[in-house]
Amino acid sequence: MTSIRRRLLRPVFLGPPAALVLMAAAGCSSGDASATVTVPTPSSEAAAYCRALHKELPSTVAGQKRSDPGPGSDLTAGWGDGAIVLRCGVPRPAKMDDAQSKAIDANGVKWMLEEQEDGGPRFTTTLRKAYVEVMLSAAYAHDASPLAAFAPAVRKTVPSSL
DSSP, X not given: OOHHHHHHTSOEEEOSOSOOOOOSOSOOOOOOOOSXXXXXXXXXXXXXXXXXXXXXXXXXXXXXXXXXXXXXXXXXXXXXXXXXXXXXXXXXXXXXXXXXXXXXXXXXEEEEEEEOTTSOEXXXXXXXXXXXXXXXXXXXXXXXXXXXXXXXXXXHHSOXXX
């Protein structure tokens, strides 16, 4: 087992309650929500997992109603006019090779945390056959609770790579 897997298998566990506080890793600056995102170009195998995931995604996350960004795709979804954006089939982040990267577990799904320039966190699933990325606005700079809403759909549709 590589050191990366050992590190990613020792996450901070987030339970079911909606109001969970995440490690203080992201900044507090404000950012503009965007109504458009870049659609990933995954392998055909990953795209199939992503299409299945798209069908299982919740209609609301953290009190935000679903409002998918453009262009329309089964590989992207959004809630709250850009406050929460999911992309499925993204490339493996280089940060996963960093021994100092931070990971958490939200209801059985492991996520790696990265800070974004706008102050909002970006989370990418680890140890899955397709990488799922969730970008949160700066309003969620210290709050990973939206990830709990995605866990059932990710567990059901995107198999573990272990």
